[in-house]
Amino acid sequence: MKILIITGPPYSGKGTQCEILEKTLGYKHISTGEIIRDEKEKGSKLGITMKDYEEKGMLVPDKIMKVLLNQIIAKHEAAKGIILDGYPRTIPQVDTLLEILEEKQKSVHQVINIAVSKEELLDRAKARAKSSDRVDDKDASIHLKRIALFEENSKPAIQYLKEKMEVVDIDGMGSINNIASRIHQQLI
Numbered sequence: 001m002k003i004l005i006i007t008g009p010p011y012s013g014k015g016t017q018c019e020i021l022e023k024t025l026g027y028k029h030i031s032t033g034e035i036i037r038d039e040k041e042k043g044s045k046l047g048i049t050m051k052d053y054e055e056k057g058m059l060v061p062d063k064i065m066k067v068l069l070n071q072i073i074a075k076h077e078a079a080k081g082i083i084l085d086g087y088p089r090t091i092p093q094v095d096t097l098l099e100i101l102e103e104k105q106k107s108v109h110q111v112i113n114i115a116v117s118k119e120e121l122l123d124r125a126k127a128r129a130k131s132s133d134r135v136d137d138k139d140a141s142i143h144l145k146r147i148a149l150f151e152e153n154s155k156p157a158i159q160y161l162k163e164k165m166e167v168v169d170i171d172g173m174g175s176i177n178n179i180a181s182r183i184h185q186q187l188i
């Protein structure tokens with residue numbers, strides 16, 4: 001199972017790029033945010049536990065995310081590859097991922113980090129709010145909070161990842177197609 005990690009701030013268009021990559025690479029796109037929303041819909045115990053965090057734009061605690069990640073890896077072990085979207089988001093999540101993979105004698109194939117300016121993120125968040133039915137997309141204060149949480153937790157986590165492996169930085173400004181082709185050129 002090849003593991004491709006796509007990182008970047010909220011509203012950077014990670015999900016859209018992962019959908020494109022899913023088609024071109026034939027890997028399974030796994031968005032932890034999507035899984036959380038599905039679990040919430042199903043009303044599972046895990047979903048009920050994560051609901052408040054997701055709807056308020058807060059990070060689900062690392063301990064709970066560890067349970068989720070274990071389930072994800074176990075479920076897709078036979079897949080050709082997975083594209084991990086939305087994980088890791090904190091330094092402890094990087095360690096958890098690497099520990100689980102080591103136990104299973106697997107490794108990360110590539111990490112791609114999409115960079116977008118804060119101003120553009122807020123514009124994209126506003127545009128997304130118009131068509132989205134996500135609770136967390138509707139509130140402008142949540143947009144700001146999520147970007148702040150990215151700066152506080154996820155940026156250091158990406159930096160930490162960079163100390164452990166190569167991370168390819170991609171300019172995430174411009175059209176969806178332009179960004180997709182920049183990513184495509186870097187795939188190994």
Ligand code: AMP
Binds near residue numbers: 031053059061093146
């Ligand atoms: P996303 O769909 O990636 O925008 O994620 C939506 C929400 O799910 C986030 O705001 C968090 O509340 C939660 N979430 C998703 N992935 C993680 C993660 N790796 N760690 C903590 N919370 C997460």
